[in-house]
Amino acid sequence: MLDREEYIEQAHFFRALKARIGEGLSTQDLLTSVREEILATTKLPMAIDFMAGELKLQGVFGTAMAKLPHYFTPFQSFVVGEAENDRSRFDLSLALEILAREASYRAEGATPQGLFLYQFESIARNRLGYDPGLTAMSQDPAYDEPWRQWILIVRRQVGLIDVADLIYARSAHYLEQQERAGHPVTESQAAVLFGPREGRIAVANRQKDPILLFAALHRQLGYPEVPRREPPNQTPEMLPALMRRVERMEARLKLLEEEQKGGIDIRRFYGPPPVDTHNDEA
Numbered sequence: 237m238l239d240r241e242e243y244i245e246q247a248h249f250f251r252a253l254k255a256r257i258g259e260g261l262s263t264q265d266l267l268t269s270v271r272e273e274i275l276a277t278t279k280l281p282m283a284i285d286f287m288a289g290e291l292k293l294q295g296v297f298g299t300a301m302a303k304l305p306h307y308f309t310p311f312q313s314f315v316v317g318e319a320e321n322d323r324s325r326f327d328l329s330l331a332l333e334i335l336a337r338e339a340s341y342r343a344e345g346a347t348p349q350g351l352f353l354y355q356f357e358s359i360a361r362n363r364l365g366y367d368p369g370l371t372a373m374s375q376d377p378a379y380d381e382p383w384r385q386w387i388l389i390v391r392r393q394v395g396l397i398d399v400a401d402l403i404y405a406r407s408a409h410y411l412e413q414q415e416r417a418g419h420p421v422t423e424s425q426a427a428v429l430f431g432p433r434e435g436r437i438a439v440a441n442r443q444k445d446p447i448l449l450f451a452a453l454h455r456q457l458g459y460p461e462v463p464r465r466e467p468p469n470q471t472p473e474m475l476p477a478l479m480r481r482v483e484r485m486e487a488r489l490k491l492l493e494e495e496q497k498g499g500i501d502i503r504r505f506y507g508p509p510p511v512d513t514h515n516d517e518a
Contacts, residue, residue, distance in 0.1 A: 237377050238307070243343035245280045248273070250336035254329050264291050283307050296320040310372035311355055312338075318364050326362055330465055334358050337460040342378075349430055350459030351378055352387070356399075357450045357462045366394050382427045399446050400438040409435025 252270045261269075271284045283304055290300035298316035301308040312335055318324050319331035338354060352373070359369035370391035374384045390402055404410050407430040430438075433456060441449040454461055 240343050241275065242278050242280065243339045245275050245278045247336045247339035247343065249280060249284070250332045250339065254332035254336070257329055263297070264288055267291065267297070279307060309377070310375040314369060314372040315358070315364070326364065327465065330362070330463060333463040337463065341460050346378065348379055348383055349434060350457045352383070353450065353453050353457065354459045354462060360446065361462055361464065367391060370394070383429060386429060398442060400442045400449050403430055404435050404438035406430055407435025407438065408432040409439070
């Protein structure tokens with residue numbers, strides 16, 4: 237885990253990089269310009285220099301983040317790598333916003349429960365792949381060994397078992413229900429990862445859309461809201477078509493007015509008579 241100031245500067249770095257992507261500059265120039273704004277007492281300027289060098293050689297900087305596991309988490313490297321993948325529809329701007337919100341959450345004091353739900357929802361919403369995504373999550377230093385083992389279990393069972401059931405089975409609420417029913421608690425069930433509140437929310441959202449589960453947990457736990465892909469702005473493309481349609485409607489209205497006034501003079505729709513060049517030469 238890094239110091240708080242490192243996460244604050246990371247959040248600023250990701251947001252500044254996202255804001256300047258549309259300026260028409262190369263990614264290398266963007267990294268150089270944003271580097272000047274980063275606090276020099278942190279390790280992030282050195283990481284940006286390494287990313288800029290990797291960008292010159294490989295054309296991407298996600299591989300540089302993967303080579304700095306002591307500074308960037310595997311989840312951060314995974315998200316950027318998916319955004320830089322030519323076969324993926326995942327946008328780099330969305331990836332940077334995901335990482336910026338995660339870094340801000342870490343700076344505020346992230347809990348393992350909130351961090352897991354934020355990262356898992358980011359993978360689910362953007363279809364980044366559960367197998368590599370959860371594997372990257374399990375290597376995050378924010379999780380202890382019971383969390384890592386459970387995340388790998390989720391990686392194998394997601395899609396087969398409801399997410400709400402997976403959370404409920406590792407909650408204090410489930411443990412209380414088992415003890416009340418007189419069922420013996422096994423050693424694996426004793427590793428409680430979620431509190432009673434999360435367990436009750438999971439029970440209330442069983443067999444429902446996972447989006448409802450994530451929305452309820454987000455409201456109750458207060459972890460960042462996962463950014464969503466913004467719909468493309470089609471206004472510039474629609475304006476020319478609308479203008480042409482309005483012009484055609486105005487022309488039709490003028491014809492109707494002329495017809496009501498006394499008829500339409502169709503001669504004005506014809507061009508001037510052709511000039512007979514043979515008679516002129518004669």
